[in-house]
Amino acid sequence: MLSPALVLLSGGLDSTTTLAIAKSQGFSCHALTFDYGQRHNAELNAAKKIAQTMGVKSHTVFKLALDQFGGSALTDKSIAVPDFQAAATAIPITYVPARNTIFLSIALGLAETLPAQDIFIGASSVDYSGYPDCRPEFFTAFNHLANLATQSGIEGRPFTVHTPLLYLSKAQTLQTGIALGIDYSLTVSCYQASEEGLACGQCDSCMLRKKGFEDAGLADVTRYSKA
Amino acid sequence: MLSPALVLLSGGLDSTTTLAIAKSQGFSCHALTFDYGQRHNAELNAAKKIAQTMGVKSHTVFKLALDQFGGSALTDKSIAVPDFQAAATAIPITYVPARNTIFLSIALGLAETLPAQDIFIGASSVDYSGYPDCRPEFFTAFNHLANLATQSGIEGRPFTVHTPLLYLSKAQTLQTGIALGIDYSLTVSCYQASEEGLACGQCDSCMLRKKGFEDAGLADVTRYSKA
Secondary structure, eight states: OOEEEEEEOOSSHHHHHHHHHHHHTTEEEEEEEEEOSOSOHHHHHHHHHHHHHTTOSOEEEEEBOGGGTOOSTTTOTTSOOOBOOSOTTSOOTTOOTTHHHHHHHHHHHHHHHTTOSEEEOOOOTTTTTTOGGGSHHHHHHHHHHHHHHSHHHHTTOOOEEEOTTTTOOHHHHHHHHHHTTOOGGGOOOOTTOOTTOOBOSOBHHHHHHHHHHHHHTOOOOOOBSOO | OOEEEEEEOOSSHHHHHHHHHHHHTTEEEEEEEEEOSOSOHHHHHHHHHHHHHTTOSOEEEEEBOGGGTOOSTTTOTTSOOOBOOSOTTSOOTTOOTTHHHHHHHHHHHHHHHTTOSEEEOOOOTTTTTTOGGGSHHHHHHHHHHHHHHSHHHHTTOOOEEEOTTTTOOHHHHHHHHHHTTOOGGGOOOOTTOOTTOOBOSOBHHHHHHHHHHHHHTOOOOOOBSOO
């Protein structure tokens, strides 16, 4: 029997690649998507379609009102999503406080219930160096916490948090995914995609994605709102 | 100016005492309560009343559909809440997978937004020895994670997770709270309290509370459904 794994699936390029990697490693995959008050509903629709297309065992869409916090351009509608920030050394305004901690905690609870000992998240410390919760030391600390926090952990069935994209550039991620047969036109990365999933082509996330296709020498299959 | 702190407030005895302790230590307190599909709505109402009575600066009631997980008698309506389990060495059926990890993660996100560097949680490793996420090593690991996971943490404004009840028995907690002037008749601990906040007097939580009043030599001000 295949081992079950829980994969965080946003509907974007990275998480879709992560799902394909988990499948290729022989895991029977469950998907978890957060509906967290993000501006881009198109991402949610993409996640549902990808989960279906890639044959996950179950798909949980978890409603989480992070927009109560405010303070981030991704969830606070009073803050504009900026165009590409050339100097990406500072923490971007699209940072959502403690987002990956919250996402992984809920994933941990769901994983313990399924049960699944393996959790996959498509974070990259290369592309998102400005986010504290995309760094390797964060995931190491979370994995340590996970095994102290849970019945499974203390009973000797430890969790493993897998971050297969952690050291990959966007181009390397795309090359990996293409080799695994992913149709990237299904994925939505744009921070302000239209309802139909059309990308703006201007935000940080669009620029990173565009550059990824270029660097990988691949045709950009993204559907943009402007031709 | 008083330092701001975020206090997790369930409406029960422990979290109410924790709020009083945080206030007594000179913090200006914000409260966070989770509406997580628990059976006992009376606890939520108690939390609102206590927050008001104790003059918190803000009170966030965060909706969190943990009942999607199932697997615990506290959130899964198909599992009965058991009467007092004499041999409490095993992990109780009222354990909710990764609950404190999830609660603290969301608290961390809210704290970063407020901003507040101090987070208080009323966990006790004495009374809840069966819960993996009530042990000292869990909180140490979470505090470590919090400072890797956040903008504040990596910019040198570290978080402190305070667990003032961690080594206190229920009786000691009650004595502390009484000394701080808490009216415990406002608090609801019962896992299956009535809408009006009347306690069953039979569940684990009721038994622990009852014993606490006895051990402390205090009159039990709990309002029970059975006289």
